[in-house]
Amino acid sequence: MTELEQTLSSGTSNAGAYQDYAIETKSLTKAFSGREAVSDLSLRVPVGSIFGFLGPNGSGKTTTIRMMLGLVSSNKGDITILGQPVEQLNQLARVGVVVEGPGFYPYLSGFDNLQRFAEVSYPAQKRLNPETSKLRRPDILQSLERVGLVGAKDKKYRAYSLGMKQRLSIAAALMWPRDLLVLDEPTNGLDPQGIVEVRELITSLNQEGMTIFVSSHILSEVEMICSHIAIMRDGVLQFQGSVEDFKGSLSKEFSLVTSQVDLAKEILVRFEFIDLHSCKIEGNHLTAQLSSENIEEIVKTLVEQGVGIRSVGLVEPSLEDAFVALTGRSSNVS
Ligand SMILES: Nc1ncnc2c1ncn2[C@@H]1O[C@H](COP(=O)(O)OP(=O)(O)OP(=O)(O)O)[C@@H](O)[C@H]1O
Ligand SMILES: [Mg+2]
Missing domain, CATH: 3.40.50.300 (P-loop containing nucleotide triphosphate hydrolases)
Known part of the structure; x- marks a missing residue:
């Protein structure tokens, strides 16, 4: 010592x-x-x-x-x-x-x-x-x-x-x-x-x-x-x-994989299931903050509107996403 x-x-x-x-x-x-x-x-x-x-x-x-x-x-x-x-x-x-x-x-x-x-x-x-x-x-x-x-x-x-x-x-x-x-x-x-x-x-x-x-x-x-x-x-x-x-303290995020992400986004926003600003798309993967947590209702609506779903669920947001949501900025950009 x-x-x-x-x-x-x-x-x-x-x-x-x-x-x-x-x-x-x-x-x-x-x-x-x-x-x-x-x-x-x-x-x-x-x-x-x-x-x-x-x-x-x-x-x-x-x-x-x-x-x-x-x-x-x-x-x-x-x-x-x-x-x-x-x-x-x-x-x-x-x-x-x-x-x-x-x-x-x-x-x-x-x-x-x-x-x-x-x-x-x-x-x-x-x-x-x-x-x-x-x-x-x-x-x-x-x-x-x-x-x-x-x-x-x-x-x-x-x-x-x-x-x-x-x-x-x-x-x-x-x-x-x-x-x-x-x-x-x-x-x-x-x-x-x-x-x-x-x-x-x-x-x-x-x-x-x-x-x-x-x-x-x-x-x-x-x-x-x-x-x-x-x-x-x-x-x-x-x-x-x-x-x-x-x-x-973080609310979970909606996660959806579909080959029709753009259509899915348009429907989710139109039916006011998600907050447009929190919606992110990477390839076939869409994530967003939910306005309501009624997943069954969301899936039913998407299917009725002709969206094929590969997987759907609620995920823990990353701390980075939460940081961005709180500060309005990506922490990696100076
Ligand atoms: N001596 C000063 N005179 C005038 N404005 C100042 C002074 N020091 C800081 N500020 C202002 O106060 C605010 C906070 O600045 P501060 O340096 O505390 O931020 P910071 O979080 O440390 O930022 P950074 O990550 O860039 O170091 C800024 O708008 C800055 O322009
Ligand atoms: Mg400083």
């Missing part, structure tokens, strides 16, 4: 000060030039969760994160981080943050960059930490080890892959013991391999006991690791809760 892991698992954290939520916001609101970027947002991030903060571009994720960390003021609302109002700041020492990659020097190695970052941050960390005397200079090698970069520690930053650069940003956020890690779009711009690396790192940090708050505009990139999600649209919360609750 590394020293940092020991610190996390021993009683030196302030875990006693809060129990249920690592982050709690109430009616948080922020407007820029009279236009609300975040409206009346009440979030509850359970201790120990990997919390996916989802929404398309411009839906207010970064603004929310900046307010949570006291980087931008809110117009209205309260924020509690690790059991204390964010204004009191001293809990922020327990929060690791990757909002925008810290300014790393391309011509320095990963190790030298972290060393420089530590020198700059150490006085601030000491000021922020209520147990100042206990705060030691960080063990840089240990931070690099945690993100799997020890082997590349002497390589120049500019020679790092995007995934390595992102992991170095996370290493910088982990130089001091943290209870909460806030990551703003950590998989942005990464290739599939880099995305897997960051996902695995998030999972392993969470297994050590850290609560992770991670934003993304691509549901599929974080869905499989998150225990909880919140979905934003135009600054307004559309859903928050466990991933299981989210799946349970």
Whole structure:
């Protein structure tokens, strides 16, 4: 067990000060030039969760994160981080943050960059930490080890892959013991391999006991690791809760296979069985949200109107479809 892991698992954290939520916001609101970027947002991030903060571009994720960390003021609302109002700041020492990659020097190695970052941050960390005397200079090698970069520690930053650069940003956020890690779009711009690396790192940090708050505009990139999600649209919360609750809240989709899909669609819409906007056709396969769940009636009507049916049923919608329905946008399009 590394020293940092020991610190996390021993009683030196302030875990006693809060129990249920690592982050709690109430009616948080922020407007820029009279236009609300975040409206009346009440979030509850359970201790120990990997919390996916989802929404398309411009839906207010970064603004929310900046307010949570006291980087931008809110117009209205309260924020509690690790059991204390964010204004009191001293809990922020327990929060690791990757909002925008810290300014790393391309011509320095990963190790030298972290060393420089530590020198700059150490006085601030000491000021922020209520147990100042206990705060030691960080063990840089240990931070690099945690993100799997020890082997590349002497390589120049500019020679790092995007995934390595992102992991170095996370290493910088982990130089001091943290209870909460806030990551703003950590998989942005990464290739599939880099995305897997960051996902695995998030999972392993969470297994050590850290609560992770991670934003993304691509549901599929974080869905499989998150225990909880919140979905934003135009600054307004559309859903928050466990991933299981989210799946349970979705209504089933009508699924039909027929060689006469266009005719079937026309009839289903004409008889008001389906919502036209939710109707998708791929080859011989039609899926749609049902206006009524009366499958027998639907099949009877289709057959009477001359549609041959190969198969018909109700299926669980994919999370991606549900995300699109809630946000009005595909999460894969930026
Ligand atoms: N400093 C600012 N001044 C004016 N408007 C801003 C400012 N910061 C954000 N906004 C606006 O607030 C809205 C929310 O932006 P925000 O950056 O929080 O969204 P986001 O969900 O993080 O998007 P992305 O996925 O692109 O990172 C946008 O309409 C944006 O233009
Ligand atoms: Mg953003």
